[in-house]
Amino acid sequence: MPKFAANLTMLFNEVEFLDRFGAAAKAGFHGVEYLFPYPYPKAALAEALAEHRLVQVLHNLPAGDWSKGERGVACIPGREGEFKDGVGSAIEYAKALQCKQLNCLVGIAPPEAKPDAVRRVLVDNLGFAARALDREGIKLLVEAVNSFDIPGFYLTRTDQAVALFDEIGENNLWLQYDIYHMQRMEGELAATIAKHLPRIAHIQFAGNPGRNEPGIGEINYDYLFRRIDEMGYGGWIGCEYKPRTTTVDGLGWLARAATNS
Numbered sequence: 001m002p003k004f005a006a007n008l009t010m011l012f013n014e015v016e017f018l019d020r021f022g023a024a025a026k027a028g029f030h031g032v033e034y035l036f037p038y039p040y041p042k043a044a045l046a047e048a049l050a051e052h053r054l055v056q057v058l059h060n061l062p063a064g065d066w067s068k069g070e071r072g073v074a075c076i077p078g079r080e081g082e083f084k085d086g087v088g089s090a091i092e093y094a095k096a097l098q099c100k101q102l103n104c105l106v107g108i109a110p111p112e113a114k115p116d117a118v119r120r121v122l123v124d125n126l127g128f129a130a131r132a133l134d135r136e137g138i139k140l141l142v143e144a145v146n147s148f149d150i151p152g153f154y155l156t157r158t159d160q161a162v163a164l165f166d167e168i169g170e171n172n173l174w175l176q177y178d179i180y181h182m183q184r185m186e187g188e189l190a191a192t193i194a195k196h197l198p199r200i201a202h203i204q205f206a207g208n209p210g211r212n213e214p215g216i217g218e219i220n221y222d223y224l225f226r227r228i229d230e231m232g233y234g235g236w237i238g239c240e241y242k243p244r245t246t247t248v249d250g251l252g253w254l255a256r257a258a259t260n261s
Contacts, residue, residue: 001229001257001258002225002228002229002233002236002237002257003030003031003235003236003237004029004031004236004237004238004239004254004257005031005032005033005055005057005058005236005237005238005239006020006024006027006029006032006033006239007032007033007034007204007238007239007240007241008020008021008024008032008033009034009035009036009240010025010239010240010241010242010243011239011241011243011247012024012027012247013243013247014246014247016234018040018045018048019039020032020050021048021049021051021052021054022051022052023247024052024054025052025053025054027210027248027251028245028251028254029054030053030054030055030175031054031055031056031057031236032049032054032055032056032057033056033057033058033059033119033236033238033240034059035059035060035063036059036060036062036063036066037059037060037093037097038062038089040094040116040234042092042093042096042097043094043096044091045097046096046097049097049098055098055236056094056097056177057098057099057101057202057236057238058099058101058102058103058141058202058236059093059094059097059099059102060090060102060103060104060105060239061081061083061086061087061090061102061103061104061105061129062086062089062090063105064076064079064082064107066156067116069108070107070108071105071107071108071145071150071153072104072105072106072107072108072188073086073107074104074105074106074107074122074126074129075106075107075108075109075118075119075121075122075125075154075222076107076109076110076118076119076121076124077110077113077117077118077121080121080124080125083125083128083129084125087128087129087132087133088132091104091132091133091136091138094138095136099138100137100138100139101138101139101140101141101174101201101202101213102133102138102139102140102141103141103142103143103176103202104126104129104140104141104142104143105131105143105145106122106126106142106153106154106155107153107154108150108151108152108153108154109152109154109248111152118154120215122164122232123164123167123168126140126164126168126170126173127168127169127170128144128164130168130170130171130172130173131172132172133172134170134171134172139172139174139201140172140173140174140177140180140204141174141175141176141201142155142161142164142165142173142174142176143155143161143175143176143177143178143181143204144157144158144160144178144181144182144185144199145160145178145181146180146181146182146184146185147185148184149184155239156178156185157185157186158175158182158186158192158196161175162175162183162196162199165199174199174200174201174202175196175199175200175201175202176195176200176201176202176203176204177192177193177200177202177203177204178203178204178205178240179204179205179206179210179224180202180204180205180206180207180211180219180240180241183208183218184208187238189219189224190223190224190227191235192226192232193227193228194231197231197232197233200233200235201235201237202235202236202237203228203235203237203238204237204238204239204240205219205221205237205239205240205241206239206240206241206242207221207241209217210242210244211241211242212241212242212243212244212250213241213243213244213250213251213252213253214241214253215256216244220255221253222257222260225237225257225260226260231235
């Protein structure tokens, strides 16, 4: 059976954030992820993980001003210093939380910026981050995101991310493959995962349409989870979906995954 990590940004919103660790453990999860740890003291997060015997699977690098619609700064010329400072902050949190992988949302390219300048900044920034994380034994993940939810996001397809990795030429660059985003952009989910499996360090999912629980919508998750398991994928799968009602009421898919594996 695949290892599922509860995304605490999306799940267990019935309780305050620091109480979601206990809620996830009670529901049967052994790993957690969330967008950003930075609003919370490192010690408080580490205590919650230890108390509930949870693995911190993943969090993101700082991504600019989220409230103003920013979704990463890695591709924005002129903000290289902010990006590098964010890498340092992310490493500090990851070490305190014993988190072995960090995701970089590359951002929305400014419409006034020249495409070659955007590409050059992104290549340089990701190269810097890959090397910095590698020195700490942390994987750098990069995610493609669908252009319907985030118009203008720089990476929208798996092959774009892989081509970017090849251009940068660093070993410490890995795919975060989000099934929901890639269903909206390219389909061929099982075949694409199989093709790029050696470069995939983390998988996330949600149903489509709606970004709700698996089993609701057009993606056959009973088949897909079983197929991913058969491929020999050993990483975590992050539950990055919006429950239609309460989180616990929507966890029927988890029991099915255990039965079908």
